[in-house]
Amino acid sequence: MRMVSGFTLLLSALLLMMSVFQAGQLAAGGSSFEKGVAAASDVTTEPSFFESLVNFLTNPYVVPILLSIAGLGLLLELFTPGIGFPGGIGLFALILYFYAHTVAGHAGFGTIALLVFGLLLVMVEVVLPGGIIGFFGLAAIFGSIFLAGQDVKTTAIAVLFALIIASVGMVIVVKIFGKRLHLFKRIILNDSTSTESGYVSTVNRPELVGKTAFSLTALRPSGTIELGDERIDVVSEGRFIDAGKNVKIIKVEGSRIVVRELESKEEEI
Structure with a gap:
């Protein structure tokens, strides 16, 4: 119209x-x-x-x-x-x-x-x-x-x-x-982002440091881990980690979450 x-x-x-x-x-x-x-x-x-x-x-x-x-x-x-x-x-x-x-x-x-x-x-x-x-x-x-x-x-x-x-x-x-x-409706972006539409904002989550999780995919060095019911994109520290390994979150820098594979002794603790 x-x-x-x-x-x-x-x-x-x-x-x-x-x-x-x-x-x-x-x-x-x-x-x-x-x-x-x-x-x-x-x-x-x-x-x-x-x-x-x-x-x-x-x-x-x-x-x-x-x-x-x-x-x-x-x-x-x-x-x-x-x-x-x-x-x-x-x-x-x-x-x-x-x-x-x-x-x-x-x-x-x-x-x-x-x-x-x-x-x-x-x-x-x-x-x-x-x-x-x-x-x-x-x-x-x-x-x-x-x-x-x-x-x-x-x-x-x-x-x-x-x-x-x-x-x-x-x-x-x-x-x-x-x-x-509705002036300038054609040139102003009116779309909004919300959690209902599937948008998740990038926030700093320092509370994750020290928690252990499970690697869903191989981390080479980036991949996905599972923490409880949540899937999180992470990167490994220094080396590749295979899928199915227990990992520990050691650092959070904004949207960058760094994990390290748990050693056998750490898993026992």
Whole structure:
């Protein structure tokens, strides 16, 4: 279910981004035609709703907000189990950013193509995690954002602001809703080890020193002994010990237990 959500989000992004350039070119063309007619007839016209919208979305104070919403929404979608809503909001904000800058004439076909290429690499990273492909995908996406910006300095400030806001937002969401949303479930190991599942931790057992046991296997020099009802992995001191011999535990060093074969006199004692 989680993989389907990721595919749906990224495929939607690709389809929408492919149409952004066409829509932006048409809108930009219409705007230029209207300006040409207005100039020829020397008539002053009020900006249309879409022109006002583009001016608003390309405002240096609005761009950081758009990128912050896009970054936070897409990050939440990547690290939550397929909610869909945060990713949709983030994707919509990203589309608004590129649409407005395309209509304004700041972004061209190459910029949109770079963005689509970056999204494709991210899609591959989702299917085949490795890190390198995802890194280049993110680099392509950031590169397209800079190319679409009005100037490097303004865009850099907007991106930095967006990264800070997205990071702070993620921390807040993790603190408040982390357990409820199971954030980072994909990248954090949740499996636990217990004695019920057959796991036995390695502990120091100094109380075994001096006890006698029975060698179940030949110790060459490692093997297994039986102490009561417990089987213990040990190593012999210096020489090999055959199976079926009585041994004495003489040293315990963490998980390393050293035994020595009992001599006949010791067995009698």
